[in-house]
Amino acid sequence: MTLRLYDTLTRAKRDFVPVDPARVTMYVCGPTVYNYAHIGNARPVVVFDVVFRLLRRLYGEEHVLYAANVTDVDDKINLKAAQEGVPIGVITDRYLTAYHADMAKLGALRPTFEPRATQTMDAIIAMIERLIAAGAAYAAQGHVLFNTQTYADYGKLSGRSLDDMIAGARVEVAPYKQHPADFVLWKPSKENEPVWDSPFGPGRPGWHIECSAMIEQALGLPIDIHGGGNDLIFPHHENEMAQGVCADGHGTIYANYWLHNGFLNMGAQKMSKSLGNVQLVHDLVREAPPEALRWALLSSHYRQPLAWTDDVIAQAKSALDTLYGALNRAGDVEATAAEPSEAFLDALMDDLNTPKANAELFALAKRLETGSPAERALAKGQLLASGPLLGFLQGVPQAWFHGGADADLTARVDALIADRIAARAAKDWARADAIRGELTALNIEVMDSADGATWKLKEPAA
RNA sequence: GGCCUGGUGGCGGAGUGGUUACGCAGCGGACUGCAAAUCCGUGUACCCGAGUUCGAAUCUCGGCCAGGCCUCCA
Numbered sequence: 398m399t400l401r402l403y404d405t406l407t408r409a410k411r412d413f414v415p416v417d418p419a420r421v422t423m424y425v426c427g428p429t430v431y432n433y434a435h436i437g438n439a440r441p442v443v444v445f446d447v448v449f450r451l452l453r454r455l456y457g458e459e460h461v462l463y464a465a466n467v468t469d470v471d472d473k474i475n476l477k478a479a480q481e482g483v484p485i486g487v488i489t490d491r492y493l494t495a496y497h498a499d500m501a502k503l504g505a506l507r508p509t510f511e512p513r514a515t516q517t518m519d520a521i522i523a524m525i526e527r528l529i530a531a532g533a534a535y536a537a538q539g540h541v542l543f544n545t546q547t548y549a550d551y552g553k554l555s556g557r558s559l560d561d562m563i564a565g566a567r568v569e570v571a572p573y574k575q576h577p578a579d580f581v582l583w584k585p586s587k588e589n590e591p592v593w594d595s596p597f598g599p600g601r602p603g604w605h606i607e608c609s610a611m612i613e614q615a616l617g618l619p620i621d622i623h624g625g626g627n628d629l630i631f632p633h634h635e636n637e638m639a640q641g642v643c644a645d646g647h648g649t650i651y652a653n654y655w656l657h658n659g660f661l662n663m664g665a666q667k668m669s670k671s672l673g674n675v676q677l678v679h680d681l682v683r684e685a686p687p688e689a690l691r692w693a694l695l696s697s698h699y700r701q702p703l704a705w706t707d708d709v710i711a712q713a714k715s716a717l718d719t720l721y722g723a724l725n726r727a728g729d730v731e732a733t734a735a736e737p738s739e740a741f742l743d744a745l746m747d748d749l750n751t752p753k754a755n756a757e758l759f760a761l762a763k764r765l766e767t768g769s770p771a772e773r774a775l776a777k778g779q780l781l782a783s784g785p786l787l788g789f790l791q792g793v794p795q796a797w798f799h800g801g802a803d804a805d806l807t808a809r810v811d812a813l814i815a816d817r818i819a820a821r822a823a824k825d826w827a828r829a830d831a832i833r834g835e836l837t838a839l840n841i842e843v844m845d846s847a848d849g850a851t852w853k854l855k856e857p858a859a
Numbered sequence: 860g861g862c863c864u865g866g867u868g869g870c871g872g873a874g875u876g877g878u879u880a881c882g883c884a885g886c887g888g889a890c891u892g893c894a895a896a897u898c899c900g901u902g903u904a905c906c907c908g909a910g911u912u913c914g915a916a917u918c919u920c921g922g923c924c925a926g927g928c929c930u931c932c933a
Contacts, residue, residue, distance in 0.1 A: 426933075434933090441933045472931075557862050557929075604931085626933030627864085633932090659864085660927070669932060696882085697872060702865075702926070712871055712883045719882080722896070744873090752873050756881035766897065826892055833894080844896045851896085 400455060400746045402622070403700060405630060405655040406554050410748050413654065415621045421456050422616040423448065424652070426608060426625040426633070427465035427511065430492040431473040434499055435675035436690070436705060437661040437668040443691055443788075444658045444699040444749070445624045446505040450786055451745055464510040464615040466608060467493060470601055475590050485591060499678040502687040503694075504788035512611040514602065521602045521610040522595050524644050525582045533643035534582055537573035541583040541597045546576050548639045554655065555631035580636050582606045605636035609644070609651075612637075618645050623652035627700075630657055659702045661694075668705065676705070686800055689713040691788055695751040716755070717797065718853075720784070723762035725794035725851065727777055730765070735778030737786055751787065758783060758790075798853035806854075810841050814850050817843070 400413040415421040425445045428434055434442075445465075452461045469489040478485040497507070514521070525541055528534035533547045545551045545559065552558050559578055570577040581603035586592040592599045602610075612620055618641055625634065634655065641651035660667050663674045681690055692713035697703045736742075738761060744753035761783065764776035784790030799807060817832040836843055840855045 429932085438933050444933095555862080555928080560861090628928065628932060631862090631928060632930090658933070660933075662926075667927075667932090693871095700864090701872085704871090706871090708870065708883085715883055718896095726897075750873070752871090752881075756873075759881060821892085824892075830893075842895065845891075845894085846896080853896095 398743055398746050400451070401748050402654050402656060403748045404653075405627075405657050408556075411654070413621075415456070416619065416653065418456055419460050421452050421461045422620040423452065423461070423463045423622040423624065424608075424612050424616060424620050425463070425465045425508075425623075426629055427467050427508075428493075428496055429468040429471045429473065430489045430496060431471065431477050432492060433677045433679045434496050435668055435677050436681055436694075437675070439500065439503055439678050439690075440661050440694055440699075440703065441624065441626050441658045442500050442505050443503055443694045445656075447695065447745075447749060447751065447787055448622065448624070448656070449506060449508070450788065451749070454786060462510070462616055463508040464512060464612065465508040466611045467511055467513045468604070468607065469493075470514040470591065470607065471604070479589065495679060499682065502682045503678065503691050504688065504791075510615045512615045514607040514611070517607065517611050517614055518593050518602070520614040521606055522583075522593075524606060524610045524613065524640070525602075526596060527644045528582065528640065531643055533640075535575065536597055537575075539585040539598050539600065540573055540581055542574060542579045543582055543636065543640060543643075544575060545578040545580075545639065548643055550642070550649075551578070551639050552635065554635045554638055557631065580605060580632065582640070605633055606640055608633070609637050609640040612641070613644075619650040620652050622654045622656060624656040624658070627657035627659060630655075658699045661703045661705050663705055685710050686714065686717070686797070688789060688792070688797075689717055692717055692755075695787060696755065698752060699749055716759075717789070720758055720762050720780070720790060721794045721797040723765045724777070724780065724790065725798065726846075727765050727773060728794070730770075730773050730777050732777040732781055733771075733774040735775060735782050737783035738779040741779075741783040741786075745786065754783075754787060795851075798851070800854065802854045806839065810836065810839065810852055814843065814852065818850060821845075 401410045402413050403410045423445070425441060428438060442465075445463075449461065449463045467489075469485070474485050474488055478488045481488070501507075525534060528543065529536070529541065532544070534541055534543050536542075559576070583595060583597050583600050583602055583606075585598065585600040591601060593601060612618065612623075623634065623637075638651045642649055645651070662668065663676075666674060668675055678690075689710055690713070693705075693709045694703070696709065696713060696716075703709075738757060740760070741754050741757040744750040744757060747753075758780065761776045761780040765773050765780060768776055781790065802810070813832050813836055817829050820826075820828040820832065833843055836852070841852050842855050844851045844853070
């Protein structure tokens with residue numbers, strides 16, 4: 398079974414063949430740190446975290462290099478810094494710290510590298526110089542622009558021609574551009590903006606060149622996988638590819654597989670900071686178990702749009718209740734040491750079919766509930782091996798059900814349950830039910846079993 | 860205007876030219892002191908029209924609807 402990935406450039410699912418299996422490389426466009434990340438921002442993080450986990454399994458942990466950049470030079474950062482009257486570093490540090498904390502809660506592993514634009518300035522400038530030397534870029538009025546006319550494949554990734562772009566242009570073309578599609582590599586800084594010296598004059602880099610330079614510096618070209626949200630296909634990735642190919646000189650490949658995730662929507666609209674309909678991860682993780690948020694994010698195929706609703710989160714919680722419930726009831730089953738089940742792996746290998754992989758987790762849970770002793774032992778082992786590949790089922794099952802209950806509440810609940818067990822043993826049903834009523838009032842649901850009782854903390858009634 | 864996606868049961872969501880997805884919710888039953896959980900069973904689906912085909916929800920064409928990109932954006 399080989400890994401197959403849908404490649405945006407060729408618009409087809411292709412077998413994944415890394416340039417060097419001992420050094421598999423992936424780059425994903427990361428956050429611009431000027432605010433808290435919203436759940437839409439988290440989708441690619443979680444999706445590519447799954448790719449990362451899968452690649453590590455296939456090629457070995459030490460053979461996979463994953464870089465996700467941090468954009469710390471940006472207009473919005475400048476704006477925020479100006480508003481607060483602090484250096485941009487204060488803003489970027491604050492939100493990068495929060496970003497790391499939020500993504501960790503969603504179970505995302507830290508990338509191997511997290512290059513920052515401010516720390517890549519030499520490489521950015523060097524790359525621009527090479528582009529100029531190659532005739533693919535020109536200076537004009539303090540700017541350096543990429544000359545799209547010199548790159549025949551420009552538009553190939555996003556599937557549009559230069560003519561289309563001119564026809565569809567909705568913005569006024571800057572007078573210093575030789576062609577309307579040419580884009581900025583270096584531009585003068587405005588007053589009070591951060592500024593760097595360069596052979597082209599003082600200024601700051603364009604957004605696209607930052608990524609190309611960071612990729613080259615962190616991973617080297619070409620890379621195996623380049624990922625990001627599908628809104629980045631044009632212009633960002635199109636431009637990245639143009640720069641990378643033209644500056645490279647090694648060949649014509651920039652990234653061998655382009656992966657793009659679909660958008661997360663709020664109702665009919667996309668979630669975006671500019672529309673103001675965002676739900677911050679920072680807030681959501683306090684309202685719902687982070688693992689349920691992760692489940693919700695992976696409950697549809699990564700290339701499909703995902704409508705984010707309360708119901709999606711509730712269904713995700715119920716789904717995890719079922720899986721953790723099966724593990725909880727199988728506490729005494731000795732798990733057979735096992736690999737993830739074949740059906741589970743097959744699903745993921747087929748362009749990351751996480752909904753199908755999730756379905757297999759349910760099949761394993763069913764086997765764990767109903768199988769023969771040997772089947773149950775194997776199913777438990779497979780479930781415990783499979784789940785973590787998606788970042789699930791890594792906690793103690795009891796913790797899932799008791800999550801949110803502090804030590805005080807836990808002690809109180811345990812005492813009440815002990816009383817109730819005694820009452821039931823004495824067939825004092827009235828007292829047993831009264832105690833259950835008390836527990837219900839505490840949002841505790843009791844589940845009796847032959848040898849005692851388990852409980853879970855429910856959501857407070859809305 | 861140009862380019863590009865997608866339209867599956869009450870909800871979420873895979874997949875396939877002819878066979879149960881799966882989950883959540885519902886219903887019936889078993890179990891239970893009663894519940895819950897679990898188990899067994901069960902109903903509801905493939906936007907519209909035409910075409911190709913022995914057979915299409917799955918392929919083709921047209922239409923309708925929804926969304927995205929073309930400007931910062933995951």
